[in-house]
Amino acid sequence: MRNVRLRAWRADDAPVVLRAFSSPDMSRQAAWPVVTLKDAVGWIASWAEVGHAFAVTLGGEVVGNVAVTDIDAHENGWVSYWTVPEARGRGIAVAATEELARWAFGERGLYRLELGHRVDNAASCRVATKAGFRPEGVERGRLHYDGIRYDVERHARLATD
Template sequence: MTEVELRSWRPDDVPVLLGAFGSPDMAQQAARPIDTPRAALEWIGLWGFRDDAQAFAVVANGQVVGNVAVSNIDAHATGWVSYWTVPHARGRGVAVAAARRLADWAFRERGLFRLELGHRLDNPASCAVATRAGFLAEGVERAKLSYEGVRYDVERHARLATD
């Protein structure tokens, strides 16, 4: 398992973001295209101004190799987890390690109780990450997402502070 650290995103991470969002499988990981330095800076800035969310740059061997975040933190101490890794760092346990670290932070420091996430059924790598990071599968939400006219089933996972 790769060792990772989490830290806040910084303006000098813009090149990493542009590289990451250049990957076709990242199209749905941001609300709008991250294809210019300005868009990348805005992405960093938006995360910085929310008190219902926190995103962390994932650092391995001194390099930023991904993102892990909790958003939609609500009055029930529940939050929504998301993650991605840059293509060249995949398959080395980075996302699993980052999701575990995020859960530790969310439960111990942010005081959350329930962390949820969802992955499309055609994304088995994300399912493996969720499961290995301790997020139990809770069921399939049928036809939850729609991209370019196609609807996708989504599997919900969650991890509790008491798991």
């Protein structure tokens, strides 16, 4: 998807962040609840301390996020992504994740990128696979929400892939 671009997050993007985390499937994806504009501004500001996050834009409109965090001494990083509900199913997350990988390998000099998704999240699995992240296995009972344990499938992409 050629019109997908990555750019730095800005405080005035907070309404998009708030709308995204208001979606039921996204409500637990932030480190803390994002329920007000102030929370959303804080979410944007927090990236300066934990990694590299980029607003995903389509035609100049913010439609998602891609990020790499937990960069370690072995040149590995952890990838995450999301799009607002109305942007899903259009290849935007795939294009943004591919662009993030190019940046992480080229500009940041990383060698290995990892990500994980709940095994019941087929859409996230499709994004990972289409963006060149190969499945590496299942981490049993990795996540715990509302008294229920969820398995997570781990994927990775190397700079040499």
